[in-house]
Structures are given as structure tokens and as C-alpha cells.
Amino acid sequence: ATNSYGPTGVTLDEKIAHAHWRYRDAGKVLAIRVNTRDGVMMRGEWERRLAATNATLAMTPRDFAALKARQAAMVAAEKAKATRESPIKLDAIRGDPAKVKAFCAAMPRVAMLHIHPSGTRDLKTVRELLTELDPLVNGSAIIEEANDGVLTTLYPSELAALEALPLQRYSQFDAAGKRTIEELFFLPVSPEDHPFTRFEALFSIADILLEQDDSTKVYLEEKTYVDFAKRAVRLGLSYAEFTKVEIPPTREALDRFAELKALINKETGGKLIANWVFAFVRTIEPTSLNRGWARELVDLTKEKEEGSMRGIDLLANELDTPALETAQGIYMPVGAARQAGEIRLKSTMHSGELGDVRNVRDAMIMGVERVGHGVLLREDPVAIEYARANNVGIVCSLVSNRLLRVETDYSNHPFLTFLRLGIPTSLSTDDEGMFRTDIANECRVAVTNTDIQYSEMVALSRNSVYESFAGSATKERLLATLAGELKAFEASYGKTG
Numbered sequence: 370a371t372n373s374y375g376p377t378g379v380t381l382d383e384k385i386a387h388a389h390w391r392y393r394d395a396g397k398v399l400a401i402r403v404n405t406r407d408g409v410m411m412r413g414e415w416e417r418r419l420a421a422t423n424a425t426l427a428m429t430p431r432d433f434a435a436l437k438a439r440q441a442a443m444v445a446a447e448k449a450k451a452t453r454e455s456p457i458k459l460d461a462i463r464g465d466p467a468k469v470k471a472f473c474a475a476m477p478r479v480a481m482l483h484i485h486p487s488g489t490r491d492l493k494t495v496r497e498l499l500t501e502l503d504p505l506v507n508g509s510a511i512i513e514e515a516n517d518g519v520l521t522t523l524y525p526s527e528l529a530a531l532e533a534l535p536l537q538r539y540s541q542f543d544a545a546g547k548r549t550i551e552e553l554f555f556l557p558v559s560p561e562d563h564p565f566t567r568f569e570a571l572f573s574i575a576d577i578l579l580e581q582d583d584s585t586k587v588y589l590e591e592k593t594y595v596d597f598a599k600r601a602v603r604l605g606l607s608y609a610e611f612t613k614v615e616i617p618p619t620r621e622a623l624d625r626f627a628e629l630k631a632l633i634n635k636e637t638g639g640k641l642i643a644n645w646v647f648a649f650v651r652t653i654e655p656t657s658l659n660r661g662w663a664r665e666l667v668d669l670t671k672e673k674e675e676g677s678m679r680g681i682d683l684l685a686n687e688l689d690t691p692a693l694e695t696a697q698g699i700y701m702p703v704g705a706a707r708q709a710g711e712i713r714l715k716s717t718m719h720s721g722e723l724g725d726v727r728n729v730r731d732a733m734i735m736g737v738e739r740v741g742h743g744v745l746l747r748e749d750p751v752a753i754e755y756a757r758a759n760n761v762g763i764v765c766s767l768v769s770n771r772l773l774r775v776e777t778d779y780s781n782h783p784f785l786t787f788l789r790l791g792i793p794t795s796l797s798t799d800d801e802g803m804f805r806t807d808i809a810n811e812c813r814v815a816v817t818n819t820d821i822q823y824s825e826m827v828a829l830s831r832n833s834v835y836e837s838f839a840g841s842a843t844k845e846r847l848l849a850t851l852a853g854e855l856k857a858f859e860a861s862y863g864k865t866g
């Protein structure tokens with residue numbers, strides 16, 4: 370029997386329920402503050418509103434320990450169940466790289482939800498773009514943008530090499546020089562992992578080298594998408610959701626999504642459906658800029674809902690840009706317009722990648738139906754319970770997280786714990802070109818470094834459909850496709866694997 374609230378005998382579940390009620394209550398106050406009163410919620414008030422209303426309802430260290438133990442037991446039980454129910458036994462191939470690779474090449478998958486278009490370019494695409502655009506390579510201009518010391522940094526050895534580059538076009542370099550320029554588009558192989566600012570430098574470098582001429586903008590954009598789309602189809606994907614920065618929002622930019630969707634569809638012979646999520650940048654100051662753009666986006670969307678633009682996102686370096694402070698002016702107006710039935714935009718947020726461990730909690734309170742990365746959610750068992758209860762999706766990118774020091778040991782990455790706790794978790798590649806990965810490689814990383822079971826790999830694939838922002842008819846079609854492919858895969862794998 371459950372005890373009622375009171376000075377004694379408050380159960381753990383009641384304390385969790387109370388904490389979640391505080392989440393919802395704080396969320397309502399935040400919406401009123403931002404939308405109705407045009408005000409701001411400061412951190413101190415926020416945390417006070419989230420705290421338990423009296424000491425008997427507060428989580429104690431013992432409660433946290435008990436909740437963690439309960440979650441650990443759930444994870445263990447789920448693992449045992451998955452092991453029993455999996456028709457393919459991954460434990461039998463885990464130690465054999467060739468078998469894992471073959472499994473991951475053939476394993477059916479259908480959707481990917483966390484893709485930065487300009488991060489997708491692989492070496493082939495980069496080479497072809499450089500050859501076609503033949504940019505002027507200006508080492509000091511690259512240093513200025515890609516090593517601003519705040520958002521972007523390069524390593525000292527890289528600065529020296531860039532300074533030594535002759536000022537000339539890509540085509541004028543010899544083969545070794547061309548290789549050097551091409552490598553500037555990828556995260557260095559050494560050191561093994563990097564600060565976020567070194568990663569962010571890649572986007573500046575790509576912009577400087579590829580966007581020298583406005584007349585080739587369309588070519589660059591289309592080739593980037595189409596090359597990715599063709600690779601995606603080869604890897605078995607039928608659906609891709611891109612997160613794209615197009616601030617400030619314009620009618621033209623939104624209409625462009627529809628054109629690109631049609632182009633991708635045509636170029637893949639109808640095999641890949643693409644949708645977009647409109648991304649805000651959390652490092653932009655003052656935050657009132659994002660607030661104004663969010664309202665403009667709502668107005669544009671009200672006027673004419675863009676079928677290929679399905680939601681909003683917030684991205685960039687999460688260190689020192691906490692979700693409460695950077696997101697409230699964006700997510701509150703969009704959420705209100707959605708609740709009022711004026712728009713249908715959904716919301717996701719990069720959160721729990723770096724920085725404040727409260728960001729995933731706060732993103733969920735602000736109404737996101739899905740988070741990108743989410744890794745730091747593992748620090749907050751009460752917020753984990755909220756994600757479980759509300760089916761908040763988490764899209765994880767294993768290689769990205771290792772390279773950017775989010776979780777440097779694959780075997781400690783929490784994606785599998787989240788999945789086993791019943792949180793709809795899926796895998797995506799984030800910036801697959803820059804990180805030299807793809808979705809088959811993410812599978813390989815998962816199977817090699819964790820005790821994931823086959824039925825759980827299937828769950829990751831299904832979750833990528835459930836948690837997508839596609840319409841329900843598309844989702845049903847994708848799930849049916851996946852079911853058919855899984856059946857065939859399991860039948861053939863049993864014979865040859």
C-alpha cells in the first residue's frame with residue numbers, strides 16, 4: 370500500500386511524483402513568465418520552484434541510492450530478457466571483428482534523426498567539392514575564423530602549418546598539398562579526442578573554403594545533401610531528419626526545405642524521405658535575438674506550415690550555455706503556439722552533451738519530445754524517471770561523444786542503460802563525415818564495446834522511427850518496411866551467420 374504525503378512514511382515513488390509535479394508546475398510558471406509577461410526566469414527562482422515544497426518530500430541521499438539500485442535492477446532484468454528473446458546471439462560474434470562488421474552491414478535500419486548536413490561530407494565529397502569550386506586557400510584567413518579563441522580553436526602545430534601555406538588555389542597545390550587541404554575538413558586523428566572548440570573550427574574552415582562565391586551556394590548545398598542521401602540509402606536508410614541552422618528564419622529558407630526534400634527524393638529514386646528541424650544556436654548573444662527569431666519562426670509557420678520542416682532544435686557548444694537560460698525564449702513561444710493549435714512544430718534540443726547536468730531535465734520541462742545526446746541525464750535518476758514516464762526520446766551518437774570527450778570509454782556510454790530503462794533510445798551519426806563514421810560503424814561500436822543484445826539493436830532501429838517527427842502515415846510505412854526487412858534478415862542470418 371502506498372503512504373500518503375505527511376511528516377512520516379512518504380514513499381520513494383511519492384517523492385518522485387512530487388518532484389515531477391514540481392517540474393510541471395515550474396514549466397507552467399515559465400511559460401506564463403515568457404509568453405504572457407514577456408519576462409525572464411532566473412536560475413535562482415527556477416531551482417527554488419523545482420525544490421520539494423517541504424523537507425519530508427525531498428529526496429535524501431538514501432532515496433537516491435534506492436532509486437539508482439532500482440534502476441540498476443531494471444537494467445539487469447531487461448538485459449536478461451533481451452538475451453532470452455534474441456533470435457540472433459550477439460555474444461557469439463562480439464569478439465570477432467569481421468563477423469561484427471558483417472552483422473552491422475546487413476542489420477536492417479530505417480531512420481536517422483540527428484544529422485548536421487555540413488558535417489556529413491566524406492573525403493570523396495570534399496575532394497569533388499574542392500576540385501569543382503577550386504577555392505583560394507588563405508591560411509591566415511582560416512586562422513582568423515577557425516581560431517577565434519572563444520568559439521573556435523586550432524592546435525599550435527596547425528596554426529604553424531596554416532601560416533606556412535602558400536596563398537593559392539586548391540588546384541595549384543601538389544598532391545601532398547591537396548591532401549593537407551582535404552584533411553582540414555576532418556577532426557584530426559591525433560590527439561584521440563578534442564575540445565568542442567576544435568570541433569567547431571571545422572565548420573569555420575568548411576565555410577571559408579567552400580563558400581567563397583555566392584553563385585555556387587546552391588551547388589554546394591545540393592551536392593552535400595545528395596551525396597549523403599545516396600550513402601544513406603546504401604546503408605539501408607529510408608528516412609533522414611536534418612537539423613539545420615537557418616537563422617534568422619525566412620520564408621525563402623523554409624520553402625527551400627521542401628525543394629531539397631523533392632531533390633533528395635528524386636536523386637534516390639524515391640528511397641529516402643528527408644525532413645528538417647530548424648536549429649537555433651545557443652551561443653548567440655544576447656539571447657533576446659533567439660527570442661525574436663523564435664517568434665518570427667512561429668509567425669512564418671502559422672502563415673504557411675512547411676511540411677518538410679517539422680520542429681525546432683538548439684545546438685552548438687553547451688559549456689556555459691545552460692538550457693534554462695538559452696532556451697526559454699525559444700521553446701516557450703513555440704510550445705504555446707503548438708498548444709494553441711496554431712502550428713504543429715515539435716521540439717528537440719541538444720542537451721546533456723557537455724556542460725550543466727541539469728540541461729536534459731530543463732529541456733524536458735520545456736516540453737521537448739526528444740533530446741540529442743542526453744548523456745548527462747545519467748547523473749539525475751529523478752529526471753531519468755521523468756524521461757521514462759513521458760517517453761522522451763534520446764538520440765545518441767557514440768563516435769561523436771568519444772571524439773568530443775563526452776564519454777571517452779564506449780563501454781561506459783549510457784545509451785544502453787537508457788534503452789534498458791525503457792527510454793526510447795536510438796543511434797545517429799551527428800556529423801558523420803567530420804567524425805569518419807557512419808551508422809553501420811555506430812552499430813559496430815555498440816556491439817563490440819557493450820553487451821547489447823540483438824533484440825535491443827532492433828529496438829534502437831524501431832525507436833528511430835517512433836521518435837522521428839515524421840507524420841503517422843510515414844511512420845507506419847517505415848515500421849512496416851523495417852518489420853519486413855528484419856524478418857528476411859533473421860531468416861538468412863540463421864543460415865549463413
Ligand SMILES: CNc1ncnc2c1ncn2[C@@H]1O[C@H](COP(=O)(O)O)[C@@H](O)[C@H]1O
Binds near residue numbers: 486488572612719
Ligand atoms: C557534435 N555534436 C554537436 N553538438 C552541438 N552542436 C553541433 C554538433 N554538431 C554540429 N553542431 C552544430 O551545428 C552547426 C552546423 O550546422 P549546419 O550544418 O551548418 O546547419 C555547427 O556549427 C555546430 O554548432
